[in-house]
Amino acid sequence: MTSSAGVAAPVLVERHGAVLVITLDRPEARNAIDLRTAEAIGAAIDTLESDPSLAAGVIAANGSAFCAGMDLKAHLRGERPRTEERGFAGMVEAPPLKPLIAAVEGPALGGGFEIVLACDLVVASASASFGLPEVKRGLVAAAGGLTRLPKALPRAVALEMILTGDAVSASVLSGFGLINRVVDPGTALATAIDLALRIAENGPLAVRTSKRIVVESSDWPADQEFLRLREAAAEVFASADAREGARAFAERRRPAWSGS
Template sequence: MSEQPEVLVERDGAVLVVTVNRPQAKNAINKAAAEGIGAAMDQLDSDDSLFVGVVTGAGGTFSAGMDLKAFLAGEKPHVPGRGFAGLVERPPAKPLIAAVEGFALAGGFEIALACDLIVAGEGAFFGLPEVRRGLLAGGGGLLRLPRKAGLPKATEWALTGDRIPAQDAHAAGVVNRLVPTGEALPAALALARQIAGNGPLAVQGTKRILTEGSEWPAAEAFARQWEIYAPVRASEDAEEGARAFTEKREPVWRGR
């Protein structure tokens, strides 16, 4: 009987579903898993028929973070150009949703934070426990968590290493949608399909402005926004969107 791959990749229409498939290791990330996720992100970015990605974990758990046993054996769960887990340093240009059940801890939480949206089951919890091991969260958690939760909450959670119930993460704005336990993936897919129904160029441009805009100098913000907006406004999709609206029908997006 052949071994299951470390990462499962499936299509759901215009949505790419990426599942970390190491339940025996609590979906901890080793080199093979990082490479599998990175390859999936490359596929999402390069395939014009894919509009949105969903990342989840097998067996009722999202991810325990880096596989420490593999790390001690000399493995580095990084992908050149994309960083830890093939994702955290360079997420895809297209929207990415984390569907979290069980727990997302350490690097697992950093994977979720690298996604644009998080959907979590009510029984899920999150955390950056690295300080309890004499380490720090170097996979983007300390950079992204303050933006999503605010500096006071992020500081408390990162310095204590506490586990954060999904309800608290939702109240802080880290989790976008809180759903019954076991429903995170179906809810994430429903959200992904809703996003995928919109103009793909417009969605990608919107994500880019949301991601980069806070770093722009105020005096340059509208000029930089225009650089992204102008090609979208001049696209065939923009014309199709206006035409479909006037003709009272659903648009047919071509991504150009």
């Protein structure tokens, strides 16, 4: 795929039913993120959010690496690979409200790992590896790695990865619960799409609200937890989709969700 100017697009976007697949397509640069790539990812995330026919997204990559992080050559030219609305890579500071799954083949390093950490679920090839090598270059993982990784892993494990900069295999991180599926090489995308399609079968309002509660509740005071939970869930219980779900169950048919 090429842009109207005849330049190859850095990101491919396609639909699989109610799932939007966003594929990094700069294999010659190990899918490093430059400004064009960040803007293209951000536009795809906006599409996922705004289109009511889309229920979930998958982010994947072509080539031997998932993503090598920030494009250092572009950085030296003065580029900042971020968007005003969503930050680095057009997503890490404001991920979509709808579920997003990372499908990882090969290394996901630096900003590439931070993209993964901004996703909700992770499907990884057995050949995948993950790391934050910024300290090896005198830098820090400022696109979410230093804040999200200690929440996703035991603190000592996260600190070892952060302070050594060493990459860790998918199988090791799976043992700590960071990865949902470790699959045969070449099958991460298909597995992630299948998982996203399973999510898409469910009530969209219920899915979106469930994700929001999980994300926001980590900061709720203990004495307000159930009050805020009831407030957040009230819209779902009063929705047309809740009534449709009950009717479909009673009538032994698939529900026809309206998203309201």
